[in-house]
Amino acid sequence: MGNTLKLSITIDEAVDLIYEAVVNGSITGELIDKYEINSLDNKKCIVMIFDKHYYRAGNRLTLTVVIDNLQGNTRVHYTGGGGGQGLFKFDWGAASSFEDIVHRVLGDYIV
Secondary structure, eight states, X not given: OOEEEEESSOHHHHHHHHHIIIIITSSSOEEEEXXXXXXXXXXXXXXXXXXXXXXXXXXXXXXXXXXXXXXXXXXXXXXXXOOSSTTOOOOTTHHHHHHHHHHHHHGGGBO
């Protein structure tokens, strides 16, 4: 499952903090795709998909982050996936660790 946070910072600040933590804060983290939808009343929704190699999982994992301000406050929903090998999804906690990056970098701004 994923996690949802409401924040006291702007949507753009949240995007920058997450990007900085995942891409510039690691050797193997990269932004795979970013998609942004803007409304006429200055609201927006941004979807970012990251991936990163985790040695303990033996492969690359994904982190999908959806950030919007459609209801006023900035809201972030995120989930990690892709861990494990073969038919088994056991990833030694790597997907959870990838998700924790988002909570750690935004923790001071949770309302």
